[in-house]
Amino acid sequence: MMAIGFGLVYRSTRVFHLAYGGLYVLACYFLLTAMNYLKFPLASSLALTVIGTGLTGMLVEKAVYLPFLRRNASSGALLIASLGVYVVCENLVALLFGNGVKTISTGIEPSIKLSGFVIARLQAIQFAVGSGVILVVWWALRRWTLAKALWAMGDEPELIPVVGLPVKGLRTTILAASSVMIAVPASLISLDMGMDPHVGMSYVLIAAVAVFFGGVDSFWGWVTGGFGLALLQSLVIWRFSAQWLDLAAFGLIVAVLLLRPQGLLGMRRRIEDIST
Amino acid sequence: MKNELIIDGVTKRFGKTVVLDGIKAKVMPGEITAFIGPNGAGKTTLFHIVSGVIPCDSGGVLYNGVDIAGRPPWKIARMGIGRLYQDVRVFRTLSVLENVLLAIMDYRESRPFRVLLNFIRRKKVEEDHLNEAMEWLSFVGLADKAALHGSELSRGEQKLLALARLLAKKYTFLLLDEPTSALAPAMLEKMIRMLDRLNREMGITIALIEHNMRVVAEISDWVYFIHEGRIAWVGRSDHVLEDPNVRERYIGL
Amino acid sequence: MTYLFHLLIMIGIYTMLAYSLNLIIGFGGLLALSHGAFYGIGAYAFTLISMKTGMAFLPALLSALILTGMIAFLISIPALRFRGDLYVLVTLGFQMIIFTVLYNWTSLTNGSWGISGIPRPLIWGLRIDSPEKFLVLVAALNVLVVGFLFILYHSPYGLSLKGLRDDEPAAQSLGIRPFAQYSIAMTIGGAIAAVSGACFASYVTYIDPTSFTLQESIFQACILLIGGSGNRIGPFLGVIFMVLLPELLRFVGLPDAVAANTRQIIYGLMLISLMYWRPQGLAGEFRVR
Numbered sequence: 073m074m075a076i077g078f079g080l081v082y083r084s085t086r087v088f089h090l091a092y093g094g095l096y097v098l099a100c101y102f103l104l105t106a107m108n109y110l111k112f113p114l115a116s117s118l119a120l121t122v123i124g125t126g127l128t129g130m131l132v133e134k135a136v137y138l139p140f141l142r143r144n145a146s147s148g149a150l151l152i153a154s155l156g157v158y159v160v161c162e163n164l165v166a167l168l169f170g171n172g173v174k175t176i177s178t179g180i181e182p183s184i185k186l187s188g189f190v191i192a193r194l195q196a197i198q199f200a201v202g203s204g205v206i207l208v209v210w211w212a213l214r215r216w217t218l219a220k221a222l223w224a225m226g227d228e229p230e231l232i233p234v235v236g237l238p239v240k241g242l243r244t245t246i247l248a249a250s251s252v253m254i255a256v257p258a259s260l261i262s263l264d265m266g267m268d269p270h271v272g273m274s275y276v277l278i279a280a281v282a283v284f285f286g287g288v289d290s291f292w293g294w295v296t297g298g299f300g301l302a303l304l305q306s307l308v309i310w311r312f313s314a315q316w317l318d319l320a321a322f323g324l325i326v327a328v329l330l331l332r333p334q335g336l337l338g339m340r341r342r343i344e345d346i347s348t
Numbered sequence: 349m350k351n352e353l354i355i356d357g358v359t360k361r362f363g364k365t366v367v368l369d370g371i372k373a374k375v376m377p378g379e380i381t382a383f384i385g386p387n388g389a390g391k392t393t394l395f396h397i398v399s400g401v402i403p404c405d406s407g408g409v410l411y412n413g414v415d416i417a418g419r420p421p422w423k424i425a426r427m428g429i430g431r432l433y434q435d436v437r438v439f440r441t442l443s444v445l446e447n448v449l450l451a452i453m454d455y456r457e458s459r460p461f462r463v464l465l466n467f468i469r470r471k472k473v474e475e476d477h478l479n480e481a482m483e484w485l486s487f488v489g490l491a492d493k494a495a496l497h498g499s500e501l502s503r504g505e506q507k508l509l510a511l512a513r514l515l516a517k518k519y520t521f522l523l524l525d526e527p528t529s530a531l532a533p534a535m536l537e538k539m540i541r542m543l544d545r546l547n548r549e550m551g552i553t554i555a556l557i558e559h560n561m562r563v564v565a566e567i568s569d570w571v572y573f574i575h576e577g578r579i580a581w582v583g584r585s586d587h588v589l590e591d592p593n594v595r596e597r598y599i600g601l
Numbered sequence: 602m603t604y605l606f607h608l609l610i611m612i613g614i615y616t617m618l619a620y621s622l623n624l625i626i627g628f629g630g631l632l633a634l635s636h637g638a639f640y641g642i643g644a645y646a647f648t649l650i651s652m653k654t655g656m657a658f659l660p661a662l663l664s665a666l667i668l669t670g671m672i673a674f675l676i677s678i679p680a681l682r683f684r685g686d687l688y689v690l691v692t693l694g695f696q697m698i699i700f701t702v703l704y705n706w707t708s709l710t711n712g713s714w715g716i717s718g719i720p721r722p723l724i725w726g727l728r729i730d731s732p733e734k735f736l737v738l739v740a741a742l743n744v745l746v747v748g749f750l751f752i753l754y755h756s757p758y759g760l761s762l763k764g765l766r767d768d769e770p771a772a773q774s775l776g777i778r779p780f781a782q783y784s785i786a787m788t789i790g791g792a793i794a795a796v797s798g799a800c801f802a803s804y805v806t807y808i809d810p811t812s813f814t815l816q817e818s819i820f821q822a823c824i825l826l827i828g829g830s831g832n833r834i835g836p837f838l839g840v841i842f843m844v845l846l847p848e849l850l851r852f853v854g855l856p857d858a859v860a861a862n863t864r865q866i867i868y869g870l871m872l873i874s875l876m877y878w879r880p881q882g883l884a885g886e887f888r889v890r
Binding site for chain 3: 153
Binding site: 439 | 761764775778789
């Protein structure tokens with residue numbers, strides 16, 4: 073899911089959305105606030121989190137990315153501005169909530185036994201939701217003309233206003249959609265394992281690795297990348313130990329970029345497109 | 349033969365589209381050869397392949413009898429082939445003078461080891477280079493703008509600067525992609541005279557991509573008409589405007 | 602007073618890091634996020650070499666420098682197949698990989714426990730055991746290193762890097778070979794980061810992997826992004842700003858617990874605003890592309 077969110081933004085707006093990591097953290101803490109402080113029940117907390125994150129994502133777009141776009145800023149500048157947003161988010165949260173790990177108690181602990189596999193109920197929910205979201209987005213991308221417009225924007229950004237489509241509206245929608253998307257895994261993971269303000273960077277990087285691994289240009293590439301990476305990580309934990317996770321992820325991306333830069337399912341691009 | 353470029357059956361595909369289909373062409377030394385044709389016919393792609401920016405799918409490119417297909421652009425440049433891009437490309441943050449200086453300096457000089465050596469020996473390579481740079485700038489008429497940044501020049505002036513750089517490199521073979529496009533009339537004249545001079549007085553072999561038929565007619569010796577990836581007509585420049593194919597497909601008369 | 606020396610020494614260490622990274626980012630135009638890793642490799646290489654072989658400071662420093670330079674060169678080979686976002690991603694990847702190695706290769710690096718008891722430098726019989734003496738050492742190294750870099754900056758080499766930075770295809774059409782020039786920059790950059798690493802190790806006498814994380818690489822990049830790069834004054838301004846800001850916050854009375862986060866927020870905001878209004882940083886020449 074995170075890969076999809078990241079991929080959507082990167083493919084269509086060409087922004088290396090490091091702020092995504094910030095949104096991840098914000099999502100976690102929205103949930104925390106809702107449940108622990110405001111004492112809302114789980115369902116409405118989740119809803120609140122999703123909406124809150126979505127709105128924040130739109131805010132980032134309006135306040136940061138759009139002005140940069142108007143100024144014709146370079147992609148490097150945007151990447152750094154995005155990094156700046158991430159840093160601000162990470163530390164605002166840390167200021168408000170402290171730097172340590174926090175958990176939320178939910179009562180979803182019991183496990184389900186599924187033909188020999190022990191799956192925690194929470195993880196089952198994660199899987200179900202994840203698959204659901206993937207299918208919904210896939211369906212949306214295929215059917216909605218809106219979605220096709222998003223894709224086209226990544227190919228030829230200058231053409232969009234010419235063809236009469238609202239660039240700003242599209243971008244805001246993408247940012248909102250991807251932010252909503254990240255709220256889901258953020259919530260699920262933090263319910264499972266707790267949260268701390270500094271994990272955002274790891275997650276956005278994992279999302280980026282997944283996207284590039286599977287192929288920047290293909291929706292199923294992102295999904296495959298996400299699954300592939302998760303599989304790899306599980307393998308690493310199983311055979312070696314959790315310490316080597318990062319090495320595996322980043323070793324993978326370096327290897328992929330070198331051997332097959334378009335990713336597993338990506339398309340070979342024209343030389344002019346690869347330029348920066 | 350020296351300065352002779354042979355394009356031998358070059359084919360290039362982008363995805364499913366065949367952009368160039370078995371192009372065979374020859375640029376004779378000491379001549380100006382023009383490549384004309386509608387937009388998207390593949391002319392710039394051909395130049396990209398010759399100068400090493402993109403590889404071709406099949407076919408070869410021979411320069412001075414050596415196969416240069418597939419070599420990286422810098423290697424091809426070092427063989428003596430200079431390339432002018434359609435979108436000019438000057439060094440924007442560098443001064444006009446520095447633009448030319450960079451061209452004058454031999455690549456060997458820009459290795460750190462040599463730099464340190466020169467520093468220790470206090471070698472004054474600077475002065476000779478500066479003088480030579482100013483000479484070239486005067487040749488193209490930009491001497492008074494030497495201190496300006498590359499980005500501060502007008503489009504036409506940038507083209508002249510790019511040309512000055514190529515000349516400073518003492519290339520004997522030039523690939524010029526639309527050297528006269530987007531130039532105001534006065535500048536256009538200047539450029540045409542300059543190209544003519546380069547070829548006649550200095551013996552530089554030039555391959556041009558041009559849309560301006562006047563330029564083609566006035567200074568080029570030989571013309572290739574490329575249409576949909578193939579050579580549709582080839583011949584002397586005096587005859588090109590007479591050919592019905594060319595007129596119909598390209599000029600629209 | 603000792604504290605002042607401490608600050609100056611850290612400024613000295615970071616100045617060398619900034620100017621070496623400046624060669625890559627400011628002159629080369631490549632946003633490398635791997636410098637923290639080379640800082641770390643240099644520190645560990647120096648430490649291990651000097652503690653296991655008993656070499657004096659200067660020879661150990663030289664060895665670490667050469668070793669780190671070689672690793673930097675090796676990394677430049679894959680990294681330079683890309684530009685822009687992908688280059689950033691690859692250098693970032695290497696940063697993470699090296700961090701993980703430093704953290705987990707416990708038999709070599711002692712992992713998260715770090716290495717302590719690093720001896721103070723011994724140079725030609727003189728032991729550098731006071732802050733004043735260390736400052737002189739750092740200053741001397743700075744003169745050599747930054748002097749060397751300045752020569753490079755203003756040489757045909759520096760000019761060729763700037764040309765590549767501005768327009769790589771155009772530079773190639775002049776016969777300049779991108780890989781050669783860029784990888785030399787990354788190699789020299791990495792090697793000099795090792796010098797800072799060695800100074801850091803023998804100053805603090807204890808190193809552990811947490812000083813050489815992605816955060817550190819980002820911090821160093823920020824020095825150049827905020828202060829400016831591609832010229833002589835920008836990096837130094839950046840170092841002063843980034844090193845002194847925490848002190849300023851402390852001066853203003855901000856409690857330590859809050860200071861760290863506040864400082865980061867300021868960095869973040871500065872990055873955003875600078876990229877918007879002044880992409881060349883406070884005093885730089887290179888605008889991020």
